[in-house]
Amino acid sequence: xxxxxxxxxxxxxxxxxxxxxxxxxxxxxxxxxxxxxxxxxxxxxxxxxxxxxxxxxxxxxxxxxxxxxxxxxxxxxxxxxxxxxxxxxxxxxxxxxxxxxxxxxxxxxxxxxxxxxxxxxxxxxxxxxxxxxxxxxxxxxxxxxxxxxxxxxxxxxxxxxxxxxxxxxxxxxxxxxxxxxxxxxxxxxxxxxxxxxxxxxxxxxxxxxxxxxxxxxxxxxxxxxxxxxxxxxxxxxxxxxxxxxxxxxxxxxxxxxxxxxxxxxxxxxxxxxxxxxxxxxxxxxxxxxxxxxxxxxxxxxxxxxxxxxxxxxxxxxxxxxxxxxxxxxxxxxxxxxxxxxxxxxxxxxxxxxxxxxxxxxxxxxxxxxxxxxxxxxxxxxxxxxxxxxxxxxxxxxxxxxxxxxxxxxxxxxxxxxxxxxxxxxxxxxxxxxxxxxxxxxxxxxxxxxxxxxxxxxxxxxxxxxxxxxxxxxxxxxxxxxxxxxxxxxxxxxxxxxxxxxxxxxxxxxxxxxxxxxxxxxxxxxxxxxxxxxxxxxxxxxxx
Numbered sequence: 001x002x003x004x005x006x007x008x009x010x011x012x013x014x015x016x017x018x019x020x021x022x023x024x025x026x027x028x029x030x031x032x033x034x035x036x037x038x039x040x041x042x043x044x045x046x047x048x049x050x051x052x053x054x055x056x057x058x059x060x061x062x063x064x065x066x067x068x069x070x071x072x073x074x075x076x077x078x079x080x081x082x083x084x085x086x087x088x089x090x091x092x093x094x095x096x097x098x099x100x101x102x103x104x105x106x107x108x109x110x111x112x113x114x115x116x117x118x119x120x121x122x123x124x125x126x127x128x129x130x131x132x133x134x135x136x137x138x139x140x141x142x143x144x145x146x147x148x149x150x151x152x153x154x155x156x157x158x159x160x161x162x163x164x165x166x167x168x169x170x171x172x173x174x175x176x177x178x179x180x181x182x183x184x185x186x187x188x189x190x191x192x193x194x195x196x197x198x199x200x201x202x203x204x205x206x207x208x209x210x211x212x213x214x215x216x217x218x219x220x221x222x223x224x225x226x227x228x229x230x231x232x233x234x235x236x237x238x239x240x241x242x243x244x245x246x247x248x249x250x251x252x253x254x255x256x257x258x259x260x261x262x263x264x265x266x267x268x269x270x271x272x273x274x275x276x277x278x279x280x281x282x283x284x285x286x287x288x289x290x291x292x293x294x295x296x297x298x299x300x301x302x303x304x305x306x307x308x309x310x311x312x313x314x315x316x317x318x319x320x321x322x323x324x325x326x327x328x329x330x331x332x333x334x335x336x337x338x339x340x341x342x343x344x345x346x347x348x349x350x351x352x353x354x355x356x357x358x359x360x361x362x363x364x365x366x367x368x369x370x371x372x373x374x375x376x377x378x379x380x381x382x383x384x385x386x387x388x389x390x391x392x393x394x395x396x397x398x399x400x401x402x403x404x405x406x407x408x409x410x411x412x413x414x415x416x417x418x419x420x421x422x423x424x425x426x427x428x429x430x431x432x433x434x435x436x437x438x439x440x441x442x443x444x445x446x447x448x449x450x451x452x453x454x455x456x457x458x459x460x461x462x463x464x465x466x467x468x469x470x471x472x473x474x475x476x477x478x479x480x481x482x483x484x485x486x487x488x489x490x491x492x493x494x495x496x497x498x499x500x501x502x503x504x505x506x507x508x509x510x511x512x513x514x515x516x517x518x519x520x521x522x523x524x525x526x527x528x529x530x531x532x533x534x535x536x537x538x539x540x541x542x543x
Contacts, residue, residue, distance in 0.1 A: 146272075146312045153259060153276045154319025157252045161284030162324045164229055164251065168244055171237035172407055182397060182406070185238035186390030189441060192231040193382045199223040202382065207246050207444075208525035210253035210278065214271055214300040215527065219261075224254040231442035239406040240393060241432035245282055246444020249296075252281025256316075272309045279313040280320035287324070287331020289317035291493035295486055299523070302485040302542075303530030332410075332497060334417055336469045339502045346466075347508060353460050353471060354478045354509035358516035360426065360456050361482025364449060365520040365543070367430050371438030382440060389439020396432055405432040408443075409451040413476070416454035419468030425455035445483065445522045453479030473498050474509045481510045482517035485526065485542070490514075519543050 175181050196202045201221055205212070206228075212218050232247040256277020260270035275296040283292035293313040297306045325331065340346050379385040397406060404412055405428050412429075415421045422428075433448040457475025461468035473494065481490035487510050494506040519528050521542035531538050 143311065147315055149273065150276055150312050150315035151319055153256050153273060154280050154316040155323055156259065157255050157277050157280035157316070158284045158320035158323035159327075160225070160229070160251060160255060161248060161281050161320060162327045162329050164232075164244070164248065165285050165324065165329045167229070167233045168236050168408075171233050175237055175239055175407070179403070181237060182239040182394060182403070185240060185393055186387040188234045188238040188240075189386035189390045189439065190383055192234055192442060193386050193440060195231060196227060199227050201227060205525070206442075207249050208523055210250055210274065211300045211523055211525040213253065213257060213274055215525070220254045220257045220274070222254065222258050225251045228254075228442055232444075235436065235441040235443050236407050238390075239397065239403065240390075240436040240441040240443065241405055241407065241409070241429065241448060242436055242441060242443020242445075243408050243447030243449075244285055244444055245446040247442060248281035248285045248444070249278045252277035252279070256280070272306075272312050275306065275309045276312045276316035279317040283317035283321035284324040284329065287321055287329070287333070288493055288496040289314075289321040291489050291496055292321070293317040294492055295484075295489040298486045298489050299484060299526065301527050301529045302521075302532075303528065305488070334413070334473070334497055336417065336473050336498050336502055338467045339470055339505075340467060342504050346505075349464055349466055350474055350505050350508055351512055353457060353464075353474050354512035355516050356460065357453060357456060357475050357478030357509070358482050358513040360452065361449070361479050361513065361517050362520045364430050364445075364452055364479065365483055365522050367434040368437060368445060368522050369524065371434035373438075375438045375440075386440040389435060389441065392435045392439070393432065396428075396435060400428055405429050408447040410447065412451055413454045413472070416458035416472040416475075417469045419458060419461065421455045421458040421472075423459050423462070426452045426459065429455065446480070449479045449483050449522070450476045453477070470502055470505060473502060474505055477506045478509045478513035481513045482520070483522040485514065485517070485521055485528070487511065487514045 193202070196204055199221075201223055204224070204227070209218070209220060209224070213220050228247045228250045232242065232244065235242050236244075253274045254277070257270055257274040259277075260273035265273065278296040278299075279289075279292045282295060283289040286292065293310075293316075294305070296313050297309050300306075321331070375385050375389065379388055393406075397403060404422070404425065409429060412421055412425060416425075429448055429451045433445065437443065437445070453475035454472040455475075456479070457471035457473070458468045460475070461471035464471075476497075477490055477494050480493060481487055484490070490510045490513075491503070491506060494510075495503065498506070515532055519532070519540065519542050524542060526542045528538060528540050528542060530536065
């Protein structure tokens with residue numbers, strides 16, 4: 001491929017799409033097109049999927065080329081651009097075909113691996129940029145690279161997750177032994193605001209920031225991990241209503257990304273390492289490595305699974321979970337003793353419960369979003385805001401007559417499965433969690449959502465006269481899917497939490513909840529890439 005071929009492609013692009021023409025012209029003017037290196041079909045396919053899924057413009061990548069550090073990194077950026085130029089917009093199929101033909105032309109004369117390896121200045125460059133002219137060599141290098149990196153992230157995040165699990169267990173037990181600690185919640189809130197300001201991270205977006213980093217390769221500040229660790233422990237110590245897995249996603253994503261940045265990997269690999277960290281943290285705390293692996297790949301973009309991260313996420317989740325188990329962290333699991341036969345009647349009951357649970361998930365998302373906005377509108381000062389939120393939680397605790405709704409609330413999930421949860425526990429948990437997280441206290445939304453789903457299922461079972469255990473499990477599955485829009489992860493979570501016996505009920509409930517929960521999500525940074533109702537690319541934000 002010489003410059004005449006490139007200019008011929010340029011003329012065809014100019015007639016087809018001026019944006020594409022402009023992008024290629026910038027590449028030619030900057031002398032960044034190296035004909036000998038444009039023979040990578042893997043780059044072509046990967047660029048197409050990622051750019052369409054993330055709606056990234058080709059000219060933006062061209063601008064990023066000038067920011068690449070080494071000449072080798074610039075060439076990789078060029079390959080990505082050329083691989084995607086003809087495939088970004090409709091109406092340029094012919095151009096795409098021309099590019100593909102030119103890229104694959106002359107593959108038989110491709111240099112030997114030794115010659116390609118000689119281009120790398122150090123062995124570390126070979127690790128960061130895998131030789132790709134030979135599929136067998138590429139796959140072998142890919143596996144070795146990501147098994148090693150997954151082990152590093154799995155052990156590192158697993159160790160932090162283990163410490164986090166023990167810390168939360170300790171502070172929860174301490175609060176149970178000393179109920180008066182609840183009255184210190186407002187002062188604990190002041191400490192949280194102070195710590196985030198001290199760390200220059202007062203505008204923290206929580207899990208949303210991690211999701212944004214997957215979409216846009218945004219930097220996660222290293223201080224994010226210790227801040228969420230300490231502040232979540234403070235929240236649980238003094239009786240705030242929050243979970244732990246959402247905090248784990250933040251810690252794991254932050255650790256994974258910063259390891260990748262420190263090792264000078266490119267943005268694509270750093271994104272995968274961010275997902276590895278999320279999988280590892282979730283698996284270490286919850287003890288569900290299968291769901292954890294898929295959750296990290298599924299949660300950022302609804303309708304798209306980042307299968308390029310499959311091997312890294314699976315390995316990091318398994319390593320982190322086993323590492324945590326080795327250190328004594330027990331996996332969460334619930335026993336569903338009575339599972340009725342799947343008949344037309346039980347299917348109808350399950351369907352009604354799933355649809356109603358989807359509506360409850362919408363309520364959960366709205367309260368999580370609106371409570372924070374209401375706090376900020378009424379109280380501008382973050383110190384006063386979180387102090388007032390602590391007072392509200394104390395008041396709610398006194399009005400409820402107990403501490404069932406403080407902390408994560410795992411014991412109430414057990415009560416719901418047994419059929420003994422209070423009738424309106426699901427509404428009170430939503431209220432407590434909104435009052436806590438909206439004010440600025442830290443933690444996650446996932447366990448409160450599971451609490452809400454289990455309690456709602458228990459209430460539904462009492463009204464319908466059916467088994468509370470299966471209804472609680474269906475409610476948990478429906479709520480989790482409704483707030484995260486992750487049906488695959490939800491089904492796998494049910495498999496690991498409840499066992500395989502009731503999977504047909506969970507499958508039906510998750511499918512209905514995914515559809516009826518609409519485009520609501522507890523995470524505002526989540527994107528709906530493909531429509532829930534038809535095979536159409538929409539790339540819209542959640543509500």
